[in-house]
Amino acid sequence: MIEIHNVQKAFNGNPVLRGINCTFETGKCNLLLGGSGTGKSVLLQCIVGLIKPDLGSITFDGTVFTNNKVDIRQEIRRKIGMLFQGSALFDSMTVYENTEFPLKMLTPEMSKEERRDRVEFCLKRVGLENAGNKMPSEISGGMKKRVGIARAIAPNCTYLFCDEPNSGLDPATSIKIDELIHEITHEYGITTVVITHDMNSVVEIGDHIIFLHKGEKLWDGNKDQILNAKVPELREFIFSSSLVRAAKRVDEESEGGLEALANEPLSEV
Ligand SMILES: Nc1ncnc2c1ncn2[C@@H]1O[C@H](COP(=O)(O)OP(=O)(O)OP(=O)(O)O)[C@@H](O)[C@H]1O
Numbered sequence: 001m002i003e004i005h006n007v008q009k010a011f012n013g014n015p016v017l018r019g020i021n022c023t024f025e026t027g028k029c030n031l032l033l034g035g036s037g038t039g040k041s042v043l044l045q046c047i048v049g050l051i052k053p054d055l056g057s058i059t060f061d062g063t064v065f066t067n068n069k070v071d072i073r074q075e076i077r078r079k080i081g082m083l084f085q086g087s088a089l090f091d092s093m094t095v096y097e098n099t100e101f102p103l104k105m106l107t108p109e110m111s112k113e114e115r116r117d118r119v120e121f122c123l124k125r126v127g128l129e130n131a132g133n134k135m136p137s138e139i140s141g142g143m144k145k146r147v148g149i150a151r152a153i154a155p156n157c158t159y160l161f162c163d164e165p166n167s168g169l170d171p172a173t174s175i176k177i178d179e180l181i182h183e184i185t186h187e188y189g190i191t192t193v194v195i196t197h198d199m200n201s202v203v204e205i206g207d208h209i210i211f212l213h214k215g216e217k218l219w220d221g222n223k224d225q226i227l228n229a230k231v232p233e234l235r236e237f238i239f240s241s242s243l244v245r246a247a248k249r250v251d252e253e254s255e256g257g258l259e260a261l262a263n264e265p266l267s268e269v
Pocket residue numbers: 011016034035036037038039040041042043197
């Protein structure tokens with residue numbers, strides 16, 4: 001569990017995070033939801049230690065991260081896996097080498113054989129067991145995200161952060177990537193935080209959703225509660241989504257709505 005207590009951050013006197021209090025629950029996909037410029041990325045950067053909050057504290061499973069000793073902060077960082085927006089693979093390395101990279105950095109005590117077993121396990125888990133020799137330029141955007149996930153979980157992460165995992169993907173591929181993140185989270189009981197402004201993701205994997213607006217947390221709940229939320233800013237956000245507008249139309253014309261759309265079968269990515 002990650003606990004955020006009264007986190008505040010301003011840039012040049014402009015407040016971006018205005019005292020955020022929230023919890024990212026263990027074994028769940030926690031979605032950080034909000035429109036552009038609401039502070040999602042800044043909060044994520046505060047959590048992983050790339051930005052220092054002006055005020056407040058961040059605690060990982062009871063251990064305070066903010067302002068703690070360097071070795072304690074490093075120990076927590078070693079447990080964090082990151083899936084970056086653009087996948088951020090090393091272009092000059094194969095899929096296998098990209099996945100192996102954090103193991104070489106973070107667990108130098110592992111033998112080459114142990115590393116190989118772990119890389120093969122992770123690539124299989126994300127459905128890329130036959131792609132190890134490929135270069136990033138030879139694989140699709142969806143496959144790159146899969147490599148990014150394999151690389152993030154390779155060192156047995158306890159916390160997984162995904163920065164807009166659907167960016168640049170078509171809707172069907174996005175859903176497959178969401179499903180993979182959701183499955184991995186539940187399978188390994190990790191604490192996953194997904195930055196998104198995608199209502200598809202909310203419907204698919206929103207075990208716990210935190211809605212940010214202008215640097216404030218205005219609502220939290222789960223995917224079954226969100227459509228009935230009373231917060232006007234959240235309702236405006238939800239009902240500006242083309243998915244929800246389409247579902248409303250389906251509801252008006254037939255039965256099913258959102259659920260019908262979510263249950264549509266998808267082909268494999
Ligand atoms: N290093 C920085 N220096 C100054 N301002 C910054 C910095 N980083 C972010 N900001 C500002 O903080 C605000 C929130 O930015 P942030 O990137 O967290 O938004 P976001 O919710 O992640 O948006 P998006 O969904 O578009 O990525 C923006 O106004 C942005 O310009």
